[in-house]
Amino acid sequence: MSDHDGSGPDATDGQPDDPDAYRTLGGRGRAEFTVNGSEFIGHAAPAATVDEAESFVAESREAFPDATHNVPAYRVNADPFREYSSDDGEPSGSAGKPILNVLQGREVEDAAVVVTRYYGGTNLGVGGLVRAYSRAAKEAITDAGVTWTVPHERLVATVDYDDSGTVRGLLESADVEFEASYEAEVRFDARVPAREIEDLRDRLLSATSGRVELD
Numbered sequence: 284m285s286d287h288d289g290s291g292p293d294a295t296d297g298q299p300d301d302p303d304a305y306r307t308l309g310g311r312g313r314a315e316f317t318v319n320g321s322e323f324i325g326h327a328a329p330a331a332t333v334d335e336a337e338s339f340v341a342e343s344r345e346a347f348p349d350a351t352h353n354v355p356a357y358r359v360n361a362d363p364f365r366e367y368s369s370d371d372g373e374p375s376g377s378a379g380k381p382i383l384n385v386l387q388g389r390e391v392e393d394a395a396v397v398v399t400r401y402y403g404g405t406n407l408g409v410g411g412l413v414r415a416y417s418r419a420a421k422e423a424i425t426d427a428g429v430t431w432t433v434p435h436e437r438l439v440a441t442v443d444y445d446d447s448g449t450v451r452g453l454l455e456s457a458d459v460e461f462e463a464s465y466e467a468e469v470r471f472d473a474r475v476p477a478r479e480i481e482d483l484r485d486r487l488l489s490a491t492s493g494r495v496e497l498d
Contacts, residue, residue: 301433301478305360307393312427318415320403325423327396331435333359336367336395343397351402354416356382357395360434373400377412385420391429396420434477438484439498441470446491453490457483 298304307329314325326343330336336357344353356368356379366387368379382396398419407415442450447469454461454473461473475483487495 298431301476303478304431304433305392306390306429307432308391308424309428309430312423312425314419314422314426316418316422317403318411319405319407321405321407321415322401322403323415323419324399325396325419326399327394327420327423327427329393329427330357330359330395331393333357333361333365335359336365339395340397343399347399350399352378352398352400354378354382354398354400355395356380356386356397356420358383358386358392360392373412373416374409377409378416381413381417382420385417385424389424389429391424393432394424396423398423435474436477436480438473438475438480439470440473440487441468441496441498442491442494443468446494449490450487450495453483453486457486459483 308327310329312325312327316323324347326339328339330339336359340353340355340357343355347353352371352373354369354371354373357366359365366383368383370376370378370380373379378398382398386394386396398416400415440450440454444465447463447465450469450471451463454471457475457479459473459475461471464470464472484497487497
């Protein structure tokens with residue numbers, strides 16, 4: 284459950300028994316409020332790659348093209364680990380860094396936040412901006428919810444129709460997320476916990492006597 288003041292990480296309830304486990308967002312979140320006439324809208328979303336984070340930033344900017352500022356920040360558990368923030372025209376250090384600080388304080392990774400501002404005619408000062416952007420990030424993250432996850436990798440398995448039931452059954456028994464496409468061959472696109480991927484590859488090869496093609 285998320286802490287609502289944003290001053291520290293969320294509770295450890297539900298933490299997987301995996302030393303590589305980390306916190307991420309449970310879904311998308313949103314928050315809105317007004318400070319001295321300026322409207323602030325916080326948007327938060329999971330982002331498993333830098334490309335996903337950048338796409339979310341672009342999506343948010345496209346959704347509010349007339350905003351005075353669309354301030355982004357994200358943390359992505361990539362190799363190497365990536366953190367990014369921008370003030371998007373606000374005074375240096377008053378907007379992007381406070382949002383990133385909230386993500387860091389919550390210990391949230393694979394997440395992107397954009398805070399949209401419509402200027403209301405009254406200058407808030409650097410301190411006022413820091414408080415407003417931090418609040419928008421905290422409330423959007425709280426709305427999204429924080430959950431635990433572990434590093435995942437993509438595994439693509441391609442087989443003939445005769446082996447498709449075997450492969451589907453193994454993926455279902457392993458309780459991994461996957462999508463299947465049935466064309467000339469059957470292709471399974473799976474998202475597998477990194478610590479389990481080699482074992483699953485071996486099981487797929489064994490069950491199909493090596494007929495499965497793995498990428």
